[in-house]
Amino acid sequence: MTKTTPSIIIADDHPLLLKGLSDFLIEKGFNLLGSGKDGREAYNLITQIKPDIAILDIQMPFMSGLEIAQKCKGLDIDTKIVLITLHKEKELYQKAQELNIFGYILKEFALEEIENCIKTVTEGVPFFSDKIKELIGVVLIDDSDLNTLTPSEKKILKLIAQDKTNKEIASQLFISYRTVEKHRSNIITKLNIEPKTNSLLIWAKEHHNKLL
Amino acid sequence: MTKTTPSIIIADDHPLLLKGLSDFLIEKGFNLLGSGKDGREAYNLITQIKPDIAILDIQMPFMSGLEIAQKCKGLDIDTKIVLITLHKEKELYQKAQELNIFGYILKEFALEEIENCIKTVTEGVPFFSDKIKELIGVVLIDDSDLNTLTPSEKKILKLIAQDKTNKEIASQLFISYRTVEKHRSNIITKLNIEPKTNSLLIWAKEHHNKLL
DNA sequence: TGAAATTTACGTGGTAACACGTATTTCATA
DNA sequence: TATGAAATACGTGTTACCACGTAAATTTCA
Secondary structure (H helix, E strand, O other): OOOOOOEEEEEOOOHHHHHHHHHHHHHOOOEEEEEEOOHHHHHHHHHHHOOOEEEEEOOOOOOOHHHHHHHHHHOOOOOEEEEEEOOOOHHHHHHHHHOOOOEEEEHHHHHHHHHHHHHHHHOOOOEEOHHHHHHHHHHHHHHHHHHOOOHHHHHHHHHHHOOOOHHHHHHHHOOOHHHHHHHHHHHHHHHOOOOOOOHHHHHHHHOHHHHO | OOOOOOEEEEEOOOHHHHHHHHHHHHHOOOEEEEEEOOHHHHHHHHHHHOOOEEEEEOOOOOOOHHHHHHHHHHOOOOOEEEEEEOOOOHHHHHHHHHOOOOEEEEHHHHHHHHHHHHHHHHOOOOEEOHHHHHHHHHHHHHOHHHHOOOHHHHHHHHHHHOOOOHHHHHHHHOOOHHHHHHHHHHHHHHHOOOOOOOHHHHHHHHOHHHHO
């Protein structure tokens, strides 16, 4: 069932990277059928060629790797999608799981891992870089504090991250601004934030991505 | 004086990119003498081989492309340094000018321009991507407010973005915290920031990249 | 239903940030 | 050397944020 040389297409908007990846795959004897320089080209290649594997950059003009994965999910295409990215974002990892994406590799480690990834994915087994898993692990521990927060506290923390003042939050949630202050105080205690005036705002800004 | 095939070394911490660039230069018949995967390797290559041109990524482990340029400026090496980067930052452009850097290319356009750049630089003429110049122009308009700030005001703005309080800034700069408050107030006026309590901190955080 | 957690709210007091004004010193430069 | 810009510093008052405590209403769930 599994071919020894799976058909592959690739796409990346950085020509240098595209060339590097392309050359590498050809040297390694993979069956590279095409390459695109943006999301639209990538999508067309996938629908026309229907390759076994599509290796896509996440950030591309016209269509992101994630959007392509989303569109393909609706169609009856069983191309396995592998994403390459510069960014080590936890959110992307989670989204990737939902969109039946088969792999997720950091560009920094691509050369070492891409070959391994393709082999694994060809056998139908998802591949996620260990380096990414490490990062996820680290982040998860970091989130333990966050999960001690109650729903209301989280809601308020989000609003703080959106530059709202206590009074604005209060009127938005139809509660007293004193209540908001109390929540704030509790949040600070739970998160072990240093007791400086704007430390909570700073914290919220820095961890803004985890609050979505 | 100018060789027809200038000696070149390259360095980038992304193996895929390094491969792409390396393959490209070899295919085009350039005299590629070596490549490194971080700042330290790049620096050693430059001091040992003393190539005509060094093409360096800006962000690398151990030493950035800019730091390498800085070090080389002190030595009697006339290697011409060309930086490649993902980021379109105006400040880098300005710094590049100071450090007698000969070229500055965006990775997105590298393939189209790298050849042209090498030829130009070989003749001793600096090369900066037109695309970058366009961006600089755009950014400049955006920075007009920022440039109305005095040096001291900029310095303080940077420290604000680093979560410093007025008192911390004061003791760090050996001035009264009242002076810092005054600067703060002036900055807010100049930048037309809305008069809310933490608006300056928020502004500084959001424009943090332009303050480097 | 009853205990525990959560949400709601206030009192009191302290610090930081900001507005607006005034005033001195420093420094480049015309 | 004179003029203006910049940096320095203070006075005074307001608002926002934070700590710490108390306490009632509400929700959750065993």
